Amino acid sequence: MDCKDCKKRIKDFLNDSLNSKANIEFAEHVKSCHECMEELSIEYLVNEGLKRLDSATSFDLESELNEKINKTYKRAKFYKNFTFICILSVVTVAFLLGLFLSTLFVF
Numbered sequence: 001m002d003c004k005d006c007k008k009r010i011k012d013f014l015n016d017s018l019n020s021k022a023n024i025e026f027a028e029h030v031k032s033c034h035e036c037m038e039e040l041s042i043e044y045l046v047n048e049g050l051k052r053l054d055s056a057t058s059f060d061l062e063s064e065l066n067e068k069i070n071k072t073y074k075r076a077k078f079y080k081n082f083t084f085i086c087i088l089s090v091v092t093v094a095f096l097l098g099l100f101l102s103t104l105f106v107f
């Protein structure tokens with residue numbers, strides 16, 4: 001993912017509306033790109049700041065944002081691996097079933 005794509009997806013990332021693959025690419029990019037991380041921080045600050053204007057509680061937006069990036073990244077990685085394992089299981093079961101059925105017809 002390049003900076004242009006990344007900046008286009010900031011709003012979607014903050015709204016949790018990216019798919020797993022896009023989330024992984026996005027998180028990897030902002031972790032390694034200072035410019036996009038800064039842009040994301042500003043957007044996050046504006047969004048969250050406005051939401052919490054009424055509540056006078058203090059908040060640490062930088063660590064909250066880092067936590068959000070890490071959580072999203074881990075969840076996306078988990079779903080990606082989970083999907084892979086599911087597909088692998090289905091293929092394995094189909095293969096074993098095929099093997100089983102073929103032995104039935106041999107004898």
Ligand SMILES: [Zn+2]
Pocket residue numbers: 002003004006029033034035036037
């Ligand atoms: Zn960038």
